[in-house]
Amino acid sequence: MWLAARGTLAPDLFVATIPYKETREYVARVMAFSVIYDWRLNDAVVPLALRMGPIGQPQAPPAADTPRRAVECSANPPAGSASTPAPAAPAASSTGA
Numbered sequence: 001m002w003l004a005a006r007g008t009l010a011p012d013l014f015v016a017t018i019p020y021k022e023t024r025e026y027v028a029r030v031m032a033f034s035v036i037y038d039w040r041l042n043d044a045v046v047p048l049a050l051r052m053g054p055i056g057q058p059q060a061p062p063a064a065d066t067p068r069r070a071v072e073c074s075a076n077p078p079a080g081s082a083s084t085p086a087p088a089a090p091a092a093s094s095t096g097a
Contacts, residue, residue, distance in 0.1 A: 007056040011048050014055050041069060 006017050015031065018024035031048065039045045053059060 003056050007054070009055065011052045011055065041071060 002019070006014055009017065011031070015024060015027050018027060034051070035045055035048070038051075
């Protein structure tokens with residue numbers, strides 16, 4: 001009933017009407033960070049209206065021929081690459097009192 005009454009709203013207005021504060025704030029944060037990640041990965045921002053389909057409708061997966069940008073995580077070097085090991089922790093000294 002709640003979704004049916006609000007399913008035609010724009011995504012940002014839809015989120016503003018979520019009745020549970022914790023859920024509303026969580027969804028708003030996820031949406032904000034999705035814009036940041038998109039900007040950092042693609043050097044462009046896709047408007048929210050183009051990023052999200054109609055509220056209440058299943059999201060279609062991207063087509064097989066959708067262009068993708070290769071992403072590498074600096075914390076996990078590619079297999080076979082040499083990485084510098086972390087420095088060893090200093091040994092505990094004993095003062096012998």
